[in-house]
Amino acid sequence: MTLKGFILSFAVVMTGGLELIGQPDNIKYYDKETFGPKLDTLRLLNGNAVTPQGDPLELAVNIALQHYPELKGRDIRIKYKKNVRHPITASWAAGNVFRSRKKHKYVLLIASNAFIKHISLNDQVGVFGHEMAHFKYYSEHPSIHMLWWAAKYLTSKKFHYEFEREADRTAIDHGLGHQLLGIAFYLKRSEIEDYMKKSGAF
């Protein structure tokens, strides 16, 4: 461990970790000026799970991951690809069939020309908060279920739509309602606000 790493670990232990970035549930707006300098701390809190380090989206992914303590220990790789069907996909790596769920690796597959690089950090966190909800779902279901899920997701529009809306709700449950307000594709703004009020997030 480097000296910097040691000092950071010490700081994390002394402050209980999360206080360094504030209570994730209460943060209304993630701005680059405040949270950019906290990247090293976030990496440490997340066990350097997000790669490659130095990617322009790494900060937003690390912040979103902090909202999902149940994903601790899972590797999340940011990958770019040309000519993909969706701008961002929370992909379930096929190799996971051979891994225990705790050792799953996940890939955020991003279209090379996707809008995500050009929006605010706060909106990026909202988008990745939704994607983390998919990783949470994958992490909670066995591979055999995922095969059934993939078949349903690809063939039933209704199932697809409801699955995506549920991911938005999961992100709100994880304290990311404020981030979703400006960017959610599946729940309407009024639905997000209603859900936040019901769950006491407003």
Ligand SMILES: [Zn+2]
């Ligand atoms: Zn989705």
